[in-house]
Amino acid sequence: MPPDALLQASGIDAGYGTMQVLWGVDLDVRPGETVLLLGANGAGKTTFLKSLVGLIQARRGQIKLAGQDVTQTRSSDRMKLGMTYMSELAVFPDLSIEENIRVGAEALGHADPRARIEELYGVFPVLREKRRNPASSLSGGQRKMLGIAKALAADPKLLVMDEPSAGLSPLLVKEVLHVLADLRGRGLALLIAEQNISFLEIATRVFVLEGGHIRFSGTVAEMSDNESLRQAYFGLK
Template sequence: MPADPPLLAARGIESGYGKVQVLWGAELAVGARESVVLLGPNGAGKTTALKVLLGLMPAWRGTISFAGSDITLWPSDRRVRAGMAYMSEIGVFTALSIAENLAIGGQFAQPAALRRRLDILYDAFPDLAARRSAAAGSLSGGQRKMLGIAKALAGSPRLLVMDEPSAGLSPLFVGQVITILRQFHQDGLALLIAEQNVKFLDLAEHVITLEGGRTGFSGDVATLMADDRLHRAYFGL
């Protein structure tokens, strides 16, 4: 039987800032219900790639498809309505309350569907449920990260795209983030996570490396671990 088409596919993506090119023919794909980690050091082009996928930056060349539609020229709000969600390193509006942040995350959902979704999220994030009216700025760094994840999930996306969710977190909170993401992934959520923290490979069913704006390795974690050069580069061994 032929393989199912990917939920998200980017082919030959080139982009950058002004006259400075950052991405050079980058390619990646995420299957429905699949978890993919985009692994690379600082400056590799990971954030730029995610912004292009979400329509926050234009693709100079190449194509992007989502759920069978060519979305290369779609504005970002249309991509969100189609089922994509994005969590940046910041992820929340600090001057707004927890409840207000979640409402913004679910702004395109039907009211009844959003109420049901919020019940699920508050069950999954009890620390947020206990402080719904508190300003996001009053939360600890780890709690803000949890709110950022909940906000991105409020619209019930098919694909959650995340930019370095480990940034600024202690190992304890990194473990908690991985646990909560695994829970929603097991319920059918597809994940694309840009990271340099190899702990997130615990979540990965597929790994893509990005170096100098170019796609390198693409395969499973076991194959990555078996490649001596890549093992030294990413695990320091």
Template sequence: MTELLATRGLETGYGTMQVLWGVDIDVGESETVVLLGSNGAGKTTLMKCLLGLLPQRGGEIRFRGESIGRLPTRARVQRGLAFMSELGVFPDLTVDENIDLGALFTPRARARTRAAELYDLFPVLKEKRRQAAGGLSGGQRKMLGIAKALAGDPKLLVMDEPSAGLSPLFVATVIRSLAACRAGGLSLLIAEQNVKFLELGDRVFTLEGGRIRFGGTPAEIQADDGLRRAYFGLGQDDPGQPDRGQAHDVRT
């Protein structure tokens, strides 16, 4: 598989506090990678560092074969990185305006075509395109956040907890929407606490205390008793492998 994004020995933090310690992760072309971790594990810090919103203190970030650690955020976006934060949208802007903003660095003709494609993918947004994003339901705001991030035709979409604030029903809706995007060849890096997102993953990393503790496939994480107990709430005496439909949010 062709490497799209890779970090090697990545370190960063805030002020005198170091948060990430020697983080190595990678995402391949047309691959979905899930980064599991609890609150405070360093997931958001890692996402911000990948996009240049937080400077790295050590290590390297490579994207499409280029070292991008010293590039500004704008240059990383122009090279094909997109970021969807936990909020994801500007609530005072309309649906149309949010999607237009997501296509800021895209030629106007392509931006119009892309907007039409996204409204086909998310028809509920087309119905509300003149409405302020703040007036949408939680699930609709997440869809808009995805559409906004996709408006610039990224190669890799980096997402920070897309399940935050959503009911299980809307989590399932977001997962279906992302599966449709992935089918078109988009690569995804999804930072989450909710193990339901393993349904999308080709591979998974776990982040604890700013360090990568595990890297492998969703099947491998489910086969490891300690990891099953930590992330699925299942112990050694539980029979068989956990059904993905039984997976739950690990927030406590």
């Protein structure tokens, strides 16, 4: 693992009850880069992300964030160190748009998060227009934007995302990719778990997860040069 890594996961085993899902998973994210964790449904992507952010406890291995060992720490403490998580569901549908963002901003520890909320409305103007409406009133693409805004409200160094393309049309996936590319340009590190290969467009490096094991890690160019990997997993031409 590189010494300057923002996130380092080494030898992670994880699972649920008697079922083991991950075996010895290694992954790192460096400041400002976009890492794509590719894999089919059931590969273990969500389990791995949950172990990173502290929603489940890793059975073996070590997780370091910003140079600190967080393997045994709570999710809230990991958030304070700069890592936020956007699940596939992304938002609380019964809360208003602004209430969702305020929930995300709680980790800031500020008495008044209005400045951060206004900054995010500048990035996502459609949310400002609808800020008092319930999140359930938004389209699928707008919900994803709200989920991103909610995760960004804590001003993280690393945004961890689980299947941001889930339930979206190809056109809306392009909108999400545009937003994420802009965030990457602002210096935010991204770790994105996906099965949609469109996200290769914004990736710095790629890790392929299959059956709870990392089968490949490298750059997008290196993945493109691996003909068996392209055809076996993703049908890339």
